[in-house]
Ligand SMILES: NC(=O)C1=CN([C@@H]2O[C@H](COP(=O)(O)OP(=O)(O)OC[C@H]3O[C@@H](n4cnc5c(N)ncnc54)[C@H](O)[C@@H]3O)[C@@H](O)[C@H]2O)C=CC1
């Protein structure tokens with residue numbers, strides 16, 4: 710069943726591209742993927758890159774799908790979801806939009822509850838993604854497995870029992886790649902200010918991030934032990950970490966991640982029951 714899975718995307722932007730790349734490598738073939746987007750040039754690129762079928766608007770083909778992935782911006786989701794009503798007959802809807810709650814999508818669809826809400830991230834582009842998933846109670850075990858297989862085509866997955874925790878996932882791993890890039894940029898800036906070339910600075914920062922992440926993934930000890938092992942008393946790392954502690958860097962990161970989670974909740978509230986009927 711899996712290699713015959715028929716999947717439509719509404720929205721053919723960054724994340725849809727990442728997911729389609731992974732699905733074609735691992736799960737299905739181009740003739741089983743259909744993409745709808747308002748932008749003809751995005752569709753032309755998708756059809757030449759991947760050989761998938763495309764359309765500017767929803768049509769009866771959606772009724773044949775096993776899953777429909779909602780990959781538009783949160784602000785466009787309500788209109789998109791409401792336009793799907795005529796084509797729904799038990800297919801699974803999978804949203805990747807930040808903030809917007811599955812319960813609100815179900816309400817916009819007059820009680821259609823075959824909905825899984827997910828939060829992937831951009832390393833999905835290279836098969837190294839991390840996706841959190843939450844299913845409404847009406848989603849069958851087979852459909853949950855289908856959602857999991859789709860997301861596992863681009864990386865690792867974890868299920869959540871409580872939808873509100875998806876805002877935490879969004880804040881940690883959904884937005885997380887941007888924090889890592891920000892840290893790399895800061896390390897590259899320091900490297901150049903210390904006399905290295907920008908290219909060397911980038912190589913040092915990126916290789917260090919990759920090596921440290923791989924080391925942490927393979928280690929049996931906690932990350933804090935790995936950190937302590939680098940930190941000789943009175944040495945260079947100690948000087949750097951003391952400077953970070955004094956500047957409140959850890960607290961700033963914790964607060965930043967919480968700000969992302971709060972924004973996710975706020976997006977959900979903006980489109981939630983209290984503000985729109
Ligand atoms: N970029 C990221 O790192 C992540 C994004 N997300 C979520 O994924 C969703 C998509 O994000 P991106 O791919 O980055 O955005 P994007 O802007 O690259 O893609 C959105 C696409 O939707 C199309 N679109 C807009 N209105 C439409 C409509 N009514 N019907 C059909 N297509 C329409 C646009 O033309 C565009 O191609 C967002 O909801 C975002 O919250 C989730 C995880 C990570």
Ligand SMILES: O=C(O)[C@@H]1CCC=N1
Pocket residue numbers: 807879883884
């Ligand atoms: O910034 C955003 O809203 C989206 C969700 C997670 C990553 N990008």
